[in-house]
Amino acid sequence: MPETALSGYTLPVWVAAAARAALLQLQGEEFCSEQPLQLDQPQLEMVPVQAVAPLGQGRCLAMVCCEGGAALDLTRGLMIWVEASWGLPQAAGNWLQLEPGEGLGVHAESGDLCLSSYARQLLETNLQPLMPSGCSLVLRLTIPRGRALAERTSNAAFGVVQGLALIGSQAEVQQSAGPDALQSALAELRRRGALDGGCSELVLVLGENGLDLAQQLGIPAEKLLKVGNWIGPLLAAAAEAGVQRLLLFGYHGKLLKLAGGIFHTHHHLADGRAEVLTALAAIEGLAGEALNQLWQAPTVEQGMAQLELRDPEIAQRLRQSIVNRIESRCAAYLKETVGCNLKPGAALFNRSRQLWAVGPQAETWFPHFSS
Numbered sequence: 001m002p003e004t005a006l007s008g009y010t011l012p013v014w015v016a017a018a019a020r021a022a023l024l025q026l027q028g029e030e031f032c033s034e035q036p037l038q039l040d041q042p043q044l045e046m047v048p049v050q051a052v053a054p055l056g057q058g059r060c061l062a063m064v065c066c067e068g069g070a071a072l073d074l075t076r077g078l079m080i081w082v083e084a085s086w087g088l089p090q091a092a093g094n095w096l097q098l099e100p101g102e103g104l105g106v107h108a109e110s111g112d113l114c115l116s117s118y119a120r121q122l123l124e125t126n127l128q129p130l131m132p133s134g135c136s137l138v139l140r141l142t143i144p145r146g147r148a149l150a151e152r153t154s155n156a157a158f159g160v161v162q163g164l165a166l167i168g169s170q171a172e173v174q175q176s177a178g179p180d181a182l183q184s185a186l187a188e189l190r191r192r193g194a195l196d197g198g199c200s201e202l203v204l205v206l207g208e209n210g211l212d213l214a215q216q217l218g219i220p221a222e223k224l225l226k227v228g229n230w231i232g233p234l235l236a237a238a239a240e241a242g243v244q245r246l247l248l249f250g251y252h253g254k255l256l257k258l259a260g261g262i263f264h265t266h267h268h269l270a271d272g273r274a275e276v277l278t279a280l281a282a283i284e285g286l287a288g289e290a291l292n293q294l295w296q297a298p299t300v301e302q303g304m305a306q307l308e309l310r311d312p313e314i315a316q317r318l319r320q321s322i323v324n325r326i327e328s329r330c331a332a333y334l335k336e337t338v339g340c341n342l343k344p345g346a347a348l349f350n351r352s353r354q355l356w357a358v359g360p361q362a363e364t365w366f367p368h369f370s371s
Contacts, residue, residue: 009047010168012119013039014064014080016126017047019139022062022084023130025052037126039171050079059085074152080143087136095136096124103146105155105165109352113141114155114165116212122171141166158209158251159352167208169226182230186237189225193241202243203365204234206250213353214249219365232263232337235330239338245345247365248330252322252348252356253300259325263333273300277318280325281307284317301351323348323357 017035025031031052036044052062066078087097098113098120100106105114123139131137143149146163150156155165192199203219204227205211211226227234231248238246248255253273260276278286278295286294290310297303307315326346334342345362347369349355358369 008067008172010171011066011075011080011164011166012116012122012168013037013047013171014066015082015119015141015166016122017049018062018064018080018082019084019123020126020130021049021052022060022082022139023127023137025054025060025062026058026084026086027130027132037122039122045171055083059083074149078143078145078149080141083140083142085138085140087138089134089136095131096120096127097136097138098123099138099140100162101140101142103143103150103163104141105146105150105160105163108159108161114160114167116167116169116208117215118169119166154207154209154251156351165208167212169208169211182228182233185225185227185230185234189234189237189241192225198242199238200243201245202238203247203249204231204238206231206248206254209353210250210349213349217355217366219249229264231258232333235263235334235344236337239334239340239342243342245364246342247345247347247362248326249347250349252304252350255326255346255348256300256322258329258346259322261329261333277303277322280321281314281318284314284321286311286314286318319357323359323362327359327361 016037020035020037021031033049034046035049037047039045048064050063050065052060054060061081061083064080064082066075066080081101083101098115100113106112107114127137143164150160150163153164155161155163189199189202192202201223203214203224205214205224206227208226211224214224215221225234235246248258256273256276257271259280260272262272274295274297277300278291281294282291286307290307293306293310294303297306304315304319307318323346326348327344330344330346331342334340334344343361345365346359347355347362347366348357355366355369358366363369
């Protein structure tokens with residue numbers, strides 16, 4: 001496999017490569033095992049494609065074998081199929097239709113393909129110049145092992161079912177747990193700080209779901225910085241870079257750890273979610289069997305859902321207690337480590353990708369939120 005692929009590409013890149021190969025085959029072009037793609041850099045990158053086959057009746061199928069990099073096990077060797085066919089004549093803005101096949105994640109509520117804006121943009125950038133005038137294209141995406149692999153991800157926690165989501169926000173894979181991810185985020189923070197006007201406002205976003213949701217909620221992309229599990233060092237670096245308005249935005253099952261003073265959130269290093277959740281619940285007055293059920297719940301999501309049914313008043317107070325505690329812990333952490341008085345805000349979302357709790361310092365970011 002060419003060296004470019006070994007750097008590690010996210011799923012949207014492999015889908016785009018297969019889609020381009022399938023589209024060219026649909027137009028009668030000869031198969032090329034390397035597809036030139038416009039990714040995040042001005043120069044084209046060559047991405048390998050395994051095979052293309054005509055299926056007859058205006059349909060073609062292309063196949064790629066993912067290489068997510070040495071540290072990413074989940075998608076290494078993963079096969080993706082993209083079937084291309086001509087659609088009905090469409091207006092210029094509706095020329096690309098995407099259909100989820102087996103193994104592609106869809107939103108449980110709507111059944112729509114779970115696709116990030118970056119993934120769609122990547123397809124449009126690389127396919128539209130090849131499209132005949134007045135034509136539309138239908139792409140059916142299939143990941144044969146996607147449904148089984150999705151069980152090893154947190155997709156279900158965000159309401160994504162049936163397979164893997166295409167929610168990458170950049171071409172190259174970033175590892176959230178390793179030190180390289182920290183250095184990458186620190187470098188980006190330094191770059192922003194060196195710009196004219198500096199970086200006075202910043203949102204540290206945990207994970208691809210958070211990044212996608214933050215933009216849907218109206219937070220400008222230029223204020224967002226995707227981070228992994230190294231929350232503590234990045235909080236300190238943001239304060240030192242002169243950030244004056246800082247927000248933490250992530251899934252409640254991840255950010256809950258900060259309420260317990262755990263500032264590296266990878267589960268291999270430290271967890272403590274059940275302990276933090278039940279301790280704060282006890283402070284709010286939960287006791288006896290109800291407290292024990294919360295302790296025994298397999299996930300924060302399920303525990304809170306049970307509590308909402310049993311005692312919605314305590315559940316509401318607990319949500320606010322969690323986010324308040326995260327904010328106070330972060331402020332204390334910065335006071336102790338950097339000696340500054342920056343008070344970060346915290347906003348948490350749930351598996352339905354809806355705001356779940358917003359702290360006092362974060363309310364200005366979400367003026368229309370109501371818990």
